[in-house]
Amino acid sequence: MSLPMGICSLRxxxxxxxxxxxxxxxxxxxxxxxxNGDRLSGTIVRMEEDTLILETAYSGEIRIxxxxxxxxxxxxxxxxxxxxxSQYKGPVVYSESEGFQMRDPQKVLAAETQDVxxxxxxxxxxxxxxxxxxxxxxxxxxxxxNRTTGNSDTQGMNGSLTATGRMSGHRLSLGGRYNYGESVGxxxxxxxxxxxxxDYFLTDKIFLNVEELFxxxxxxxxxxxSSTTAGVGYQFFDSEEHKLDVVGGGGLVHxxxxxxxxxxxxxxxxxxxxxxxxxxxxxxxxxxxQGFKDVGADSSALRVNSNQGVRIWLNKHLYMNFEYDxxxxxxxxxxxxxxxxxxxxxxxxxxxNF
Numbered sequence: 001m002s003l004p005m006g007i008c009s010l011r012x013x014x015x016x017x018x019x020x021x022x023x024x025x026x027x028x029x030x031x032x033x034x035x036n037g038d039r040l041s042g043t044i045v046r047m048e049e050d051t052l053i054l055e056t057a058y059s060g061e062i063r064i065x066x067x068x069x070x071x072x073x074x075x076x077x078x079x080x081x082x083x084x085x086s087q088y089k090g091p092v093v094y095s096e097s098e099g100f101q102m103r104d105p106q107k108v109l110a111a112e113t114q115d116v117x118x119x120x121x122x123x124x125x126x127x128x129x130x131x132x133x134x135x136x137x138x139x140x141x142x143x144x145x146n147r148t149t150g151n152s153d154t155q156g157m158n159g160s161l162t163a164t165g166r167m168s169g170h171r172l173s174l175g176g177r178y179n180y181g182e183s184v185g186x187x188x189x190x191x192x193x194x195x196x197x198x199d200y201f202l203t204d205k206i207f208l209n210v211e212e213l214f215x216x217x218x219x220x221x222x223x224x225x226s227s228t229t230a231g232v233g234y235q236f237f238d239s240e241e242h243k244l245d246v247v248g249g250g251g252l253v254h255x256x257x258x259x260x261x262x263x264x265x266x267x268x269x270x271x272x273x274x275x276x277x278x279x280x281x282x283x284x285x286x287x288x289x290q291g292f293k294d295v296g297a298d299s300s301a302l303r304v305n306s307n308q309g310v311r312i313w314l315n316k317h318l319y320m321n322f323e324y325d326x327x328x329x330x331x332x333x334x335x336x337x338x339x340x341x342x343x344x345x346x347x348x349x350x351x352x353n354f
Contacts, residue, residue, distance in 0.1 A: 030054070032064065033071040033094055040064075044074055045239045046130035055239060069123065070094075076280070081128040136354040139163040142321045144346025156181040156189070158325075158344045160307075169201040177307075179325075179342065189340070191217040191327075193305070199233060209233045209247045211269075213290075221333045223256040227292060229269045240354060243275040253294060257333070265296025284311050301331040311348065321346040 030044045032054055042056035050066040071094035080088045145157040157180045164173040174196060181189035193215040201207040213227040231249015238245075253267045274287040287308040294301045309323030327340040 030076065031073040031094070032069055033073075034068055035070045043076075043239075043241060044072065044078060044129065045241075046128070046132065047126070048128045048131060052129070053239075055237075055242065061237065061239075066123070071123075079130050080126055081131050082125050083127045084125075133353050134167065136166045136352075137164065138350070138352030138354065140348055140350030142319075142323075142346050142348030144321060144323070144344040154181070154183045154188075156342075158342065158346065169207075171197075171199040171201070171207070173197040173199075187218075189219065191215070191219070201235075205235050207233045207235065207245075209249060219334075220329070220336060221257045221259055223258055225253065225255045227251060227253045227267065227269075229267070231269055241277045241280065243273070245273050247271045253292065253299070255299070260333075263296075263298040265294045265299040268293045268295060278310075282313055284313075285309075286311065299331065301329060303330070304328040309344070317349055317351055319348045319350065321348045 029041045032040045032042075032044070032052065034040075040054060040056070040062070042054040042062070045053040045055050045061065047053070047066060052064045052066055052069060054062045054064060056062055072092050073094045075091050077090050078092060080092075082088070139162065141159075141161045143157075143159050145155070158178070160175075160177045162173070162175045164171065166172075174194075176192070176194040178192040179189050181187070193213065195211060195213045197209065197211040199207045199209050209229075209231045211227075211229050213225075213229075215225040215227075216222060229249050229251030231247050233245055233247035236244040236246075247270065249269045251267055251269060252264060254262070254264050256262050269290070269292055271290040272287060273289075275284060276286075277284045285308075287306070289304070289306040289308075291302070291304045294303075304326065306326040306328075307323060308325075309321065311319045311321055313319040321344065323342075323344040323346070325342045325344060329338055332338055
């Protein structure tokens with residue numbers, strides 16, 4: 001399903017502004033108290049190896065020495081791992097008289113009628129907060145479509161599937177998309193792509209990237225385009241609330257066509273992957289942008305694939321998907337337009353442990 005670019009952009013902007021205004025007053029304000037009397041507000045990401053990571057709106061992620069901290073406050077449940085192997089999941093509050101104080105919501109409720117006091121523990125008993133699982137994974141699938149009858153008779157279908165697994169310094173990602181459209185009984189769109197990506201982290205932020213991308217498009221005379229690339233990436237954020245990385249590199253593009261000879265050409269690659277929770281556990285914005293610039297004698301095309309939109313989560317696994325997709329090719333074949341765009345409404349299913 002496609003709409004003029006201006007209309008799509010305007011509608012997406014309206015949706016984004018509405019959601020942004022709606023959650024402008026939503027606070028993620030966890031608080032960290034220091035022995036010198038200072039206090040910082042933000043979102044507690046995790047604590048491991050005696051370092052607490054606090055994400056703030058003013059300075060991004062801040063790393064704090066655990067020994068400097070006097071107390072914590074968080075209404076959002078934290079997963080707290082103790083040195084004795086036990087674990088607690090729930091909100092925490094800070095009391096000047098008792099230091100670090102944990103409150104199980106059930107106990108707090110019971111205390112109002114049965115004089116049951118919340119349990120209080122020292123910071124020194126805590127080994128980790130929101131510890132990273134040794135194997136992290138996310139996966140989601142979405143399906144969208146449309147049908148109109150009357151003055152026009154059109155229908156379309158869009159589907160996507162992504163999966164990512166990370167263990168230690170290794171990250172492997174799989175992705176696939178398919179688009180199909182008809183108008184008055186005539187096929188107007190049939191294309192798909194699939195990708196396999198491997199990242200090796202040299203540090204917490206810097207990683208090496210290798211990717212294989214496969215594309216097919218019946219209306220671009222394209223039987224198969226395979227892009228093999230390698231590059232270097234930087235991970236700006238990698239928390240549950242905020243993910244952002246960029247990649248730059250180069251590679252080789254191999255293109256098989258139905259009616260013209262096969263061509264190969266070097267290419268330059270760049271990509272941006274961004275996911276941000278506008279409203280924790282309810283609304284998140286996503287952007288997946290990837291561009292190629294061929295530099296060989298056989299092709300000098302500029303190609304861009306960009307998918308962006310908003311997901312509204314109905315529960316832990318189901319979400320509504322509002323997405324705007326762009327496919328651009330500066331050297332289209334068979335007199336086709338350079339730009340394909342689609343505004344997609346659909347539903348999706350997601351799962352993961354981070």
